[in-house]
Amino acid sequence: MKIAIVFGGSSYEHEISIVSAIAMKDVIKSELEYIFLDENREFYHIPTKTIKSKLFSTGEYKKCDKLNIKKGGFSKKAMFGEKNVEFDIVLNLIHGGDGEDGTVASLFEFFDIKYIGPRVGACSVSFNKFLTKGYASSLGIKTIPYKYFTKFDEISVDEFPVIVKPVTLGSSIGVSIVKTKEELSYALDVAFEFDNAVLIETFVPNIKEYNLAGYKIGNEIKYSIIEEPQKADFLDFDKKYLDFARTERVSVANISDELKEKLKKAFATIYNTTFNDAMIRCDFFVIDDEVYLNEINPIPGSMANYLFEDFDASIKELSKSLRLKDKIKISYDYVNKIQAAKGK
Amino acid sequence: MKIAIVFGGSSYEHEISIVSAIAMKDVIKSELEYIFLDENREFYHIPTKTIKSKLFSTGEYKKCDKLNIKKGGFSKKAMFGEKNVEFDIVLNLIHGGDGEDGTVASLFEFFDIKYIGPRVGACSVSFNKFLTKGYASSLGIKTIPYKYFTKFDEISVDEFPVIVKPVTLGSSIGVSIVKTKEELSYALDVAFEFDNAVLIETFVPNIKEYNLAGYKIGNEIKYSIIEEPQKADFLDFDKKYLDFARTERVSVANISDELKEKLKKAFATIYNTTFNDAMIRCDFFVIDDEVYLNEINPIPGSMANYLFEDFDASIKELSKSLRLKDKIKISYDYVNKIQAAKGK
Numbered sequence: 001m002k003i004a005i006v007f008g009g010s011s012y013e014h015e016i017s018i019v020s021a022i023a024m025k026d027v028i029k030s031e032l033e034y035i036f037l038d039e040n041r042e043f044y045h046i047p048t049k050t051i052k053s054k055l056f057s058t059g060e061y062k063k064c065d066k067l068n069i070k071k072g073g074f075s076k077k078a079m080f081g082e083k084n085v086e087f088d089i090v091l092n093l094i095h096g097g098d099g100e101d102g103t104v105a106s107l108f109e110f111f112d113i114k115y116i117g118p119r120v121g122a123c124s125v126s127f128n129k130f131l132t133k134g135y136a137s138s139l140g141i142k143t144i145p146y147k148y149f150t151k152f153d154e155i156s157v158d159e160f161p162v163i164v165k166p167v168t169l170g171s172s173i174g175v176s177i178v179k180t181k182e183e184l185s186y187a188l189d190v191a192f193e194f195d196n197a198v199l200i201e202t203f204v205p206n207i208k209e210y211n212l213a214g215y216k217i218g219n220e221i222k223y224s225i226i227e228e229p230q231k232a233d234f235l236d237f238d239k240k241y242l243d244f245a246r247t248e249r250v251s252v253a254n255i256s257d258e259l260k261e262k263l264k265k266a267f268a269t270i271y272n273t274t275f276n277d278a279m280i281r282c283d284f285f286v287i288d289d290e291v292y293l294n295e296i297n298p299i300p301g302s303m304a305n306y307l308f309e310d311f312d313a314s315i316k317e318l319s320k321s322l323r324l325k326d327k328i329k330i331s332y333d334y335v336n337k338i339q340a341a342k343g344k
Numbered sequence: 345m346k347i348a349i350v351f352g353g354s355s356y357e358h359e360i361s362i363v364s365a366i367a368m369k370d371v372i373k374s375e376l377e378y379i380f381l382d383e384n385r386e387f388y389h390i391p392t393k394t395i396k397s398k399l400f401s402t403g404e405y406k407k408c409d410k411l412n413i414k415k416g417g418f419s420k421k422a423m424f425g426e427k428n429v430e431f432d433i434v435l436n437l438i439h440g441g442d443g444e445d446g447t448v449a450s451l452f453e454f455f456d457i458k459y460i461g462p463r464v465g466a467c468s469v470s471f472n473k474f475l476t477k478g479y480a481s482s483l484g485i486k487t488i489p490y491k492y493f494t495k496f497d498e499i500s501v502d503e504f505p506v507i508v509k510p511v512t513l514g515s516s517i518g519v520s521i522v523k524t525k526e527e528l529s530y531a532l533d534v535a536f537e538f539d540n541a542v543l544i545e546t547f548v549p550n551i552k553e554y555n556l557a558g559y560k561i562g563n564e565i566k567y568s569i570i571e572e573p574q575k576a577d578f579l580d581f582d583k584k585y586l587d588f589a590r591t592e593r594v595s596v597a598n599i600s601d602e603l604k605e606k607l608k609k610a611f612a613t614i615y616n617t618t619f620n621d622a623m624i625r626c627d628f629f630v631i632d633d634e635v636y637l638n639e640i641n642p643i644p645g646s647m648a649n650y651l652f653e654d655f656d657a658s659i660k661e662l663s664k665s666l667r668l669k670d671k672i673k674i675s676y677d678y679v680n681k682i683q684a685a686k687g688k
Binding site for chain 1: 478496541620674
């Protein structure tokens with residue numbers, strides 16, 4: 001099994017995707033190919049042996065072979081014609097824009113490339129926090145109370161503190177905790193810098209948080225362990241960043257079996273058929289023993305490898321279960337009918 | 345202004361996209377380029393003068409120039425190197441799969457091509473009927489009561505008649521009206537043939553239906569007229585198909601100004617910021633003077649041209665308002681910080 005890791009992207013989380021990708025070397029035993037998508041949306045083939053973060057910050061990656069995306073995969077110019085990059089499946093490891101918004105998922109679908117990662121609909125549901133709320137609610141999963149505003153709306157908040165979040169973007173970018181009315185307009189300016197719509201959520205201090213990852217084989221969800229992440233009031237970009245380099249296993253959250261079951265049930269409900277073919281991490285809150293969905297990470301930092309008993313085996317199992325979509329058979333019945341009716 | 349119409353696609357609505365595309369010749373006065381996406385996802389440049397539906401049903405289109413999608417547009421092989429297809433904007437006119445599921449929207453984003461059409465998130469919200477329900481509900485817009493089931497769920501229905509619908513796909517494909525318990529399992533088999541999840545909706549006979557199209561310029565919605573479509577119990581594929589060839593204006597629905605305002609308000613709420621840059625048609629039901637969303641067509645048949653006072657002017661106005669997304673500036677602050685900490 002040879003896995004091609006696609007990372008980078010035109011994304012505010014470009015850097016952490018690089019760190020995530022490099023972390024995979026320590027936790028995946030299969031042979032890896034590294035395919036970097038730079039900010040100009042050019043693909044490069046990065047040698048697995050010598051990959052390191054400095055290669056990208058210095059721009060040195062531009063000396064690597066440029067790749068062309070095409071039916072079934074990627075190719076580079078060779079002495080005679082072109083040469084394909086050999087791999088069995090792609091692991092989409094582009095965090096944020098391009099990776100989690102459906103862009104490269106669509107590219108892979110369009111070019112018939114098998115990949116681990118969220119499909120387009122799954123991306124929309126998790127990348128847009130307003131859609132996440134609606135999706136969870138349709139499935140009977142609780143979320144923290146919120147209001148949704150666009151740039152042109154009149155915005156009023158009755159009770160503080162609140163969290164102001166741009167509806168898209170991950171990793172706490174553009175997110176502020178607002179404690180007073182006076183701080184609100186600055187927080188809105190920041191959020192609207194990144195997006196044309198925001199969520200304003202009730203801020204619940206000292207909330208219990210639990211993370212659970214998993215994937216589906218057939219109709220069975222394979223769960224990771226449940227972690228209670230260490231955190232400050234809320235994670236800023238710096239702290240979250242370290243998460244992406246994590247490769248050490250964490251300890252299991254010290255909670256009742258009943259709560260564990262509740263969290264797993266919520267995970268399965270959310271995973272549904274929407275997240276098929278992806279390995280996702282759900283971040284839950286628990287208030288008075290009730291489970292609330294905080295967010296869905298359809299491409300979690302370093303693939304949440306540290307939550308799995310045997311991450312390498314899990315990635316292999318998921319890889320083997322992937323299928324390309326069946327081709328749609330195009331018929332011209334209606335066009336022919338019209339032709340016939342016209343007597344042409 | 346030169347508009348490139350992209351049509352066809354790997355879609356159950358491939359044929360009606362062809363009919364829709366050809367109809368544009370009668371209603372758009374700007375110069376047109378026709379770019380066909382065939383079932384194998386190859387692009388072809390079809391001469392505007394000679395385009396006709398037979399070209400596709402016979403496979404004759406394969407004699408036309410093959411196109412390559414690339415940064416900024418499409419190119420074909422020429423005597424020396426390659427030649428670009430010249431246009432100002434693309435009109436995405438691929439109905440159903442590829443067009444309305446976010447695939448080509450992503451391609452256009454990835455390759456920096458300006459286009460009229462729903463963005464990825466807008467596609468997910470309208471292509472997946474379960475997400476449509478959640479989206480509408482989050483925005484306070486009513487929809488017909490429903491249940492959502494996946495292939496592996498135990499499915500039970502208490503009251504008949506109901507409509508069984510695959511969650512994705514448009515144009516009534518895989519949709520059945522089920523009047524008795526006995527008919528249910530056949531209808532489910534049909535629906536699950538197309539998708540791994542279904543909606544089962546209460547069937548309301550003789551329901552009033554109204555269609556309204558529009559687009560946004562700045563923060564102002566530009567509405568079409570409101571039509572009360574002629575229909576049987578529900579539109580089958582054959583009847584809907586004819587809609588795609590429509591180029592004649594229709595008459596305005598005979599309803600109160602108050603109801604018109606309600607429909608427009610619901611349209612604006614749904615359009616929101618989600619459907620920016622698209623010309624969409626919302627199909628509403630009205631029960632006891634209350635507006636219900638039936639479905640959102642983010643690429644309506646023949647662009648719902650027959651609903652607009654001056655369709656050509658509308659397309660021009662929308663075209664001119666389109667902007668490419670701002671480039672994200674990639675920094676390497678965090679990678680550099682780590683490098684510094686490591687003393688490298």
